[in-house]
Amino acid sequence: MILNQAALKRQVTVLTLMVFILIAGIYCYITLPRENFPDITIPYVFVTTTYEGVAPEDMEELISIPIERKLKGISDVEEIRSTSAEGISTVAVKFLPSVDIDDALQKVRDKVDQAKKDLPGDLPDDPVLQEVNFSDLPVIRVVLSGPFSLRRLQKFAEDMEDRLESIPGVLDARLSGGLEREIHVEFDLDRVGAYRVPFSSLINAVAKSNVNMPGGSMDIGQAKYLVRVPEDFQDPAEIFSIVAFVRDGKPVYLRDVAFIRDSHKDPITRSRINGVKSVTLAIQKRSGENIVEVTDQVKAVVTEMKPLLPPTLKIDLTSDMSNDVRLMVADLENNILSGLILVVAVILLFIGGRSAIFVALAIPYSMFITFILLAAFDVTLNMVVLFSLILALGMLVDNGIVIVENIYRHIQQGMSRKDAALTGANQVAWPVITSTMTTLGAFMPMLFWPGIMGEFMGYLPQTLIMALTASLFVALVINPVLSARYQTAKPLTPAKPMKTEKERKSSKEPFFKRIYLVLLNWSLNHRLIVVFISFLLLVGSIVLYGAFGKGTEFMPDTEPRRAYVNIKAPEGTNLNASDKLVKLVENIVSKYEDIRYVISNIGAEGGDPFSQGGTGTHINRVALDFKDFHDRKTLSSTVVEEIRKKTLDVVRGAEVQVEKEEEGPPTGAPVSLEISGKDIHVLGDLAAKVRTEIKSIPGLVDLKDNFVKGKPEIRIRVDKEKAALLGLDTYTIAYTVKTAINGVKVGVYREGKDEYDIIARLPDKDRHSLESLKRITVSGPRGEPIPLTSLAEIQLSSGLGAIMRLDQKRVVTISGDVSGRLANDVIQDIETRLTTRMDWPRGYSHRFSGEQEEQAKSAAFLAKAFVATLFIIFIILVTQFNSFMTPFIILTSVLLSLIGVFLGLLITGTAFGVIMTGIGVISLAGVVVNNAIVLIDYYNQLKERGMAAREALIKAGLVRFRPVMLTAITTILGLLPMATGISFDFRKVALDIGNESSQWWGPMAVAVIFGLAVATLLTLVVVPVLCSLLNSVQERFGKRHA
Structure with a gap:
């Protein structure tokens, strides 16, 4: 060659x-950059449109649907979801993984531009586009805690944020959990009422007193002077001295009708670590950057800054993906080296x-x-x-x-x-x-x-x-x-005949060959029986596994490194009430020694941008960060089950789910049922009925749906005729209410390089009372105060929360996890109940999505891939042997390998994995045929030299026995550490029994090991038998070639 x-x-x-x-x-x-899992790019583009005060149904009709109609024409889109809530529409476009995120963003931008002509003309702002990617999630979190106020923790975090974002590989350091400083001007309702002055006059007085305005320039003599009015506030106390208005020729100062507070923005979230209040910096790496290098640089910056911070400030590094990478890579490297040593040892021996x-x-x-x-x-x-x-x-x-x-x-x-x-x-x-x-x-x-x-x-x-x-x-x-x-x-010397029994027993190889020779001779004498037994074993192994096996799974169920307790309180639950629920969970999980960190997020931070269950003060998450695999005293999955049972018993009045961290590609929940139809209320009722019907199914846990119930509302119904007679309009009235409750920015206060907003509004005590709301006054055309109650009716009510759509259909999704049973078995039970016990209204349907949908796609592809594999191998074999029948004989070894696959899964108690076992079977197809090729190739050579068919088969079997066995043994030994979870830890110089990587890849290793072992042994017997049968047929019909 x-x-x-x-x-x-x-x-x-x-x-x-x-x-x-x-x-x-x-x-x-x-x-080479290290990662735990491959960097999967799944481009999402979110289109967010705000239209204040518009109901969810109108947001859907006016905003979401017109945008969806334009977006449906984009190529390479996997799905389009939308959420229409009060005053906001979010349309999420999921592209195929192969699409470049920049191209995806441009495609969506072009279509949104086309849709603008169909949107309401009075939209305050154009739709906002944002690209999101699963690979852009935080790689490490820096959590600051200690005996400090949240304001001080926020300041420490802001100082650290600047340094962290200067790291080249860091895309963003997102700060959460702190309190951002604000200057509040809080009006006293009693004093404002006594002076009979409207809010708008007071707000204008503050806004117009805080200016730093250029006045141009002047030439005086030979010099040019800049003119400016620097009347911005230098100290919050200056706000007290503002003249709010003049009454009877006397100035009334702001201090007479308002309080000035150096405060903070209203918190929508709270954070704690191990029960202590905290502030978190979530570090997001740039695409393509090395996780290990980025996190090492983050740790270096934290170490460098520690001496500059108070010694009582505690800094914890949580959710460290680089640690996961290091542990996984170390496990796999140990498996490689252990397998390498076993393979080399066998080669040296043989x-x-x-x-x-x-x-x-x-x-x-x-x-x-x-x-x-x-x-x-x-x-x-x-x-x-x-x-x-x-x-x-x-x-x-x-x-x-x-x-x-x-x-x-x-x-x-x-x-x-x-x-x-x-x-x-x-x-x-x-x-x-x-x-x-x-x-x-x-x-x-x-x-x-x-x-x-x-x-x-x-x-x-x-x-x-x-x-x-x-x-x-x-x-x-x-x-x-x-x-x-x-x-x-x-040089070769003639072998001496071994005459004595002792000499025969002294050589192990001849002993095994003699056993093989006896078996081969018997098989050639009973050819049909051997073929029948072989295919009986194949059918029997499949039947045995079907009867006693563990069933079918999509991906292996592994011990989680992290788990999450998600607590969803009723819509409208405030932060304090949510906090009480979270503390109940913290009391439960804090007792487990195997949990290193308990990180609580109360409020919107617990929301997931990819789920459509909404965010708010009623959404909460408690993240559990377990110790390293070998440091745990109890299996993390056992801890998760115990926590699930305890939280469901203790936490009342809220939905609680205890979820394990998802391993592998993001395929969705193990149980995901989508109900679609026209009426969102009917969908909500159906979701509730389905949950009631299936919640008792064994193994089904953490059941939830994304139907957003209406929030409690205080509705202010403006009497438009009365308002018009008094010279007012709805917008002015609504703006006054919004200013009083939410507040309005009236300027900024500068302190050094920092700027802080000045917000005017009612004090906290007056923003939690319906009576205070009724005392608000609106400024009339001549500045006279007009009571809100004389212009509008105030009602307590509730509105629709949100409307979800998938591919232009309204949809509600029910999702859940499984425990103690395989997802496929649970799904089968759900389907049975839905078809036998549920009456579905006309026009409403359901389908399984998420993991089940991905499993169906993968199973279909792997089936096609297996057929394609056999066809490719067949073509190669036809080319090599110039025969049609010989390739069929060789491909029988692939079928025989399935005997080992099913027996191996049965013996080890492993479920048949659609992905792992499927890939194992395809891998076997390419490996086991090589043994048959080696055997038949030498058999053909011997026949060409004139040797009789039976003699050639026996000699070919004996001569190729060692290389066939050797190649099989080396492949098996290479995978043995992975299948058993036993390897040598070369860093600690100790035997490593049980590791994380074997949980994930063990099923594939088991399939290949047992499949190859059985296929090798049967190939050495069945292939010669089939060749003998083919030779007999050829001789009978007088043909030399197939």
Whole structure:
């Protein structure tokens, strides 16, 4: 072959290339960005439109629907959701993962511009577009707490915020939980009433007294002077001296009718860490930046600033994604190294000497080449990439074994090392390439995996193709050169017959071969029985698993690093009432030693921008940050179950869900049911009925829906005729009420470089009373105060909360989690109840979405990928053997591998994973056929030399027994640490029993190990039997070829 011939002619060049690969590979491995999971880009664009005072139904009709109609024409959109609430419309456009976020933003902007002509003409502002990405979520949180007021904690955080945002890899440091300073001008209703002065006059007096206005410039003599009026407030006390108005020729000062308070903005959130009030900085990295490097720089800045801050200020670093990355990478690296040692040990045992070293070098050099390619294609070192290397570990030596052993055999026969290297490599080059191509062919269809799972799992076929291609390069280029320069072998001598029983027992290999020989002879004598038993085992294993197995799951259920207690109080619940509910939860979770941090967010910060359940003071979240996996005394999943039971018993009057942190790609809740129809009230009633009907299903927990009930309202119904007679309009009345309750900005107060808003409004005590609202006065045309009650009627009521739409249909989503049962089993029970116990009104329907929808898509793709894999392998085999029947015989080994897959899942108590087991089966298709190829290829060679079919089959089986077993054992041992969770921790120099990565990848490793083990053993028997049957058929019909 040209490649190995060129390599042998330029051996020094190859050795130099080896040095380069070594150095470049190590460098790339060290510098490759680390991530826990692949950086999945799922572009979202939010279109937010405000239209103050407009009801949800009108917001839907006037804003959401016209925008949706324009957006539906955009290509590459996966779904369009909208939420129409009072005064605000939010339309969320979810694009396919392959779409560039900038392109997506531009497409939406163009369509929104087209929709503007269909929107109300009196909108105060144009729709606002915002891009959001799942990969942009915080990578670490800096939490400040201690014996300080929230105002001081806020100030410390603001000082730190500037430094953190100066880090090149940091996109944003978002501050929450603090109190932002404000100067409040609070009017006394009694005094204002006594003076009979309207609010608008007082507000104008404050606003017009706080100015810093340029007055142009003047030329006086030869100088040019700037003219300005610097009458902005230098001290809050100056506000007291403002002349509010003049009564009977005497000035009435602001201090006579108002109080001035150096205060803060009304808090809409509160934060605590381990029960202590706190302020949080959520650090968000830039896209493509290395998580580990960014978080290390954040930690360095925090360490640098600590001496400049009070010693009693406590700084905690929570939700540290870099720690997750380090632990996961360390686990997988330990698995790789442990598997590597096992593989090399077996090679040394079976091959021995320099040949074993040459073969073993294929592993590090193939990985070094892979690291170089990963760096060249900007691929991060994440858990999928690392597992791919583990899966490839045992396969990397297969090509090397074939080539090095063949070269070694020629040297034994008396050839020179260089001639043996050339001849030996040339003889097996094409079979090696063919077997590699069949393996690569198994993974190629997975390169076209669409959607979120394709973005996530796509790194597996990419990495495997790189690694296996690299191993082929090592086998054809590096191994022949090393053998030509350094291989040694003793000349072959005739083997002495082993006459005594002791001599026969002294050799383990002949013992196993003798057992195999007996089994093979019996099988060739009972061919139909063997075929029948094989397919009976296949059917039996499937039936056994169906009867006694764990069922089917989408993704493995792992021990969570974090969990969240979500508390949703009734609409309208204020911050204080929500805080009491959160404290009940804090009292429960604080008793668990395995929880490192309890981080409470009371209010809107607990909301999720991707969920459409709304935000507000009634939404709360308690985040539980567990200790590292090996430091826990109890399984975190057990702790989560205990907390769920206790919180449901203790917390009353609110919805409580205890959720584990989602691992892997964001596919949605395990149970997600979407109900669609026309009437939002009917949808809300149906959602309530469905929840009542299914809440008793075993294993279904954390049930909730996103139907937003109406908030309690105080409605002010303006008598338009009376208002018009008094020279007023609705807007003036509404603005006066808003000013009194919410306040209005009347200026800013500057202190050094900082600016603080000055807000005029009623004092706190008068903003929590219906009687105070009735005492508000409105300024008439001549400045006279007119009581609000003479212009409007004040009513207590409630309005519709929000209207959700999905792809232009109104929808309410019910979601839940599962515990103790597989999601598929729970879904089946839900579907049964919905069809047998529920009467669905005409025009209303339901469907499962979220994880179930993604599972259906993935299962459909993997089924197609499996068929495509078999077809690719079939074409390669037809090309190699120039036969139609031989490829069918070889592909039987793929079916036989399913026996091992189902038995392995049954023995280990593992569920059949749509993703993990599915990929394992496809991987097996490319691996197990190689054993059959090796066997049949040698059988054909023997037949061409004139050997009888039966004798050729027996000799082929005996000769290929060791390489077939060796390649299977190396692959199995490479995956064994991952399947068992037992590896050696090379950092701590200790045995590591049980690790996080094996929970995730263990099911795939189990499928490959058991599938390959059974397929290898059966292939050595069933394939010769099928070849014998084919030969008999050919002889009977007088044909030499199939």
